[in-house]
Amino acid sequence: MKFSEALAAIKALDNGSELASAIEGEVEGLKSKNYEIIGEKRNVTTKAQTLETTVMAIAKVAGIEGDLESVLAALEPKVRESLQKLTTAETKLTEAETRATEAQGKLNSFERKAKLSEIATAAGANPAVLEKLLGDKFDQLKVEGEGDARVVKLGDKPLKEAVAADESLKLFEAALFPAASASPSPAPSPAPAAKLPGGSPHGKTDNKKDLLSTYSEKNYGGAKALNQKAAGS
Incomplete structure (x- = not known):
């Protein structure tokens, strides 16, 4: 039995029209999906052929056969x-x-x-x-x-x-x-110069002999006295 004949038999049944309509809707959906798949397959085939052509062109340039x-x-x-x-x-x-x-x-x-x-x-x-x-x-x-x-x-x-x-x-x-x-600070006053006392280290001007000469005379006098004593004996 063909699909159309089976569909007509279903419609002849009590409340068969609704069932037949549902079946027709599913069939149309399957047909639409099938067309979509066919279109995708064609696209894939076209891309594959393009890719193969490109690869073969590259192989030719590279000297590959x-x-x-x-x-x-x-x-x-x-x-x-x-x-x-x-x-x-x-x-x-x-x-x-x-x-x-x-x-x-x-x-x-x-x-x-x-x-x-x-x-x-x-x-x-x-x-x-x-x-x-x-x-x-x-x-x-x-x-x-x-x-x-x-x-x-x-x-x-x-x-x-x-x-x-x-x-x-x-x-x-x-x-x-x-x-x-910053505020400028005053310059420090110069320190007064130190003055050394005049004359001897003790600051006396009337002492004409310094310590060194006095020490030398005492030592010389002591040595001279010893020499004279030795000579007399």
């Missing part, structure tokens, strides 16, 4: 080698990018230090304290003017005014501007 299976077997080592070279090249590229990033970081740090030094010099500020206090506002610092007329500003205000107006920064004003807060 034979069917698809032998060509793939011959190309596998070359493909692995190419993949290894690609991996190595990617690794070197990553290392080069890392070095470039590090170099850029060092350059940015150098430029920041150079700008900080310029700002500190123009403002008469301590660079270390300036970095600690205003490191997060570094982009708002700028130097305007030339030579002795240079002025450092924080935003739109001169730096010293901005610091004085900010209660959290004002506490460190003396440390930030040490030259302005």
Whole structure:
């Protein structure tokens, strides 16, 4: 019995129309799915043919002949080698990018230090304290003017005014501007030159003999007396 005949027999039964409609719906769904599968199969076949054509073209360039299976077997080592070279090249590229990033970081740090030094010099500020206090506002610092007329500003205000107006920064004003807060100390008076007493070491001017000559005369006199006594005996 054909499907159409069986469906007609089902419809002839009591309440068979609903059952027949359900069967027809399932059949239509199966047909739609079948068409979808057929379409996917065609797509896969087309892609496979394209891939085979590409592989054979590559094999021809590489000087490899034979069917698809032998060509793939011959190309596998070359493909692995190419993949290894690609991996190595990617690794070197990553290392080069890392070095470039590090170099850029060092350059940015150098430029920041150079700008900080310029700002500190123009403002008469301590660079270390300036970095600690205003490191997060570094982009708002700028130097305007030339030579002795240079002025450092924080935003739109001169730096010293901005610091004085900010209660959290004002506490460190003396440390930030040490030259302005330091008071000059008086120079020490020169010590008076020491004066040595005149004459002998005892300070007497009427004593014409020093200690050394007195000691020598006493020793000479004693020796002379001994010699005379020896001669008389």
